Amino acid sequence: MIAAQELIQYTLFQQVAYIAGAAMFVLSLKWMSGPKTARRGLWVGIAGMVLAVAGTLLDNRIVDFEWILLAFGIGTLIGIPMGQWMKMTAMPQRTALSHAFGALAAGLVGTAKFYYFLEPKLHEGDVSVNKFTMFAIGLEVLLGFLTFTGSMMAFGKLAEVLPQRPITYKGQNFVNLGVLAVAVVIVVMLIIDPVANKELFVPLIVLSLIFGIMLIIPIGGADMPTVISLLNSYAGLSGAAMGFVLQNQMLIVAGSLDGASGLFLSIIMCRAMNRSFTNVLFGGFGQIVAKKGDDEEEKIHRTSNPEEAAMMMDAAQSVIIVPGYGMAVAQAQHKVADLATALTKKGINVKFAIHPVAGRMPGHMNVLLAEANVPYDQLSEMEEVNPEFEECDVAIVIGANDVTNPAAKTDESSPIYGMPVLDVEKAKQVYVIKRSMNPGFAGIDNPLYYLENTAMLFGDAKEVAGELVTEFAKLGSMHS
């Protein structure tokens, strides 16, 4: 093969549009550093996008706009409902779905480019694909299609179309890595000689699609925050690879930013669970069922009622609410927000303690509570709020389990040992709103529930929170 690179020429307007667009994208992310500037960030991102697309539409290679405009229209028609009517509780699955779309686009463009390079009549004869471009195409297609099916699987699990439980079998990692290895070998063969090995391109697509599915099969719901972030990163990288294939700086920058963002969030999520990437992807978490109980003495928990809890809160000076995925499942965020409002009105200091992996995606709890009109200065991160539990009179845990488990700090045999957790047990009184004593998703028992200063409020999170509001209001009217 001739190692000449296809010469893509951009007009000056395109160049300027891409450079300005890329700068706007960076600025857009920079302004996401605080809620006050975030919307400005959004608008500058939109401006960058419009500019880059406008620049592209002026590309001299385009001869026919019909299909472009049609696809614009269809995409917009599907995009608007996905922006406007998607419930905030559905954010994790929506995000997974959009990773899938982004990755699919990259995979399709990579496929088109591969066949394009094989047809000399499309690009003036002698120009052919060089090794680096072929490497970029291979990476783009592999990452694009595996992220596509992987994200669709994650979507299925989050939307509860598929079972959320991790599905594992013997030799799973071996099979998964085997599939990946074959795909990588194909990429290498395509780099060596794309023309002779062109029949292998379709198998590459198929293997990538299969690998994406197999990668997510063993992953459980509790690991979704990390997995979503990783898929975000892969989608970004496939976009950057597309940038290399098309020699487009704007795509490289955007893909790189997206990849960096996803990678950064995955690192935070992994740290918040004290686990490594390999452990998340190949560990089959949730399968580690703590084998305890038989030889231990019967542990006793205390059951309380909303009336008592309301009285305790009435007498409190500070209350910390600890939300978890259970709050999202029960759609309890509005009732919980009502409770916080009532407490605040009474002059009680209310804070929400939010663990980085609470929920099913990064920042999940914050969005739900913001939707329920909780002011963002009441939403505290773990490091910030942990020292405050000691001074706190009442802590209320709503649908959170592992992130409050003190065994992570003390019990070396615990599967979550070493994971940073919220110091809920230090509060003077702890109430745990929970459906039953069943251990949480990961099947790990929580010693918090058996402490002397802990009382259980059994029931649906939304109903219990509602009863707390009612009981608390009754107390208020008694005082006056």
Next chain:
Amino acid sequence: MSRTLIAAAQELANPEGGATIDIYTGLFIFVMAAFAGMEVIRRVPQLLHTPLMSLTNALSGIALVGSIVITGADYGRFYTTLGALAITASMINVVGGFWITDRMLKMFKPREKTVPAGDAK
């Protein structure tokens, strides 16, 4: 100055005179953008991690730029179809992503000083 402007205008009129990038420039851009991205994103608080993800999702819809040329150039039915599908997928991300990010960001409000916010439902 005016000479530059004229040259610029000529360049606009004559697309053949544009620039291209090589592998090394591309890698350079990639690495620099990744570092800039990391620095910028590190400063995004946990509070905004969900909107951050939906925003980067929308921005990754810039794949449009790649799909548009493939769709519009006269390569053939096969390429037009793949390109149009890619445009559709990217456009969903762009429109839906920006839209929902805006919806989310509108919800983040600071504490009001004059309290009674009413019993929001």
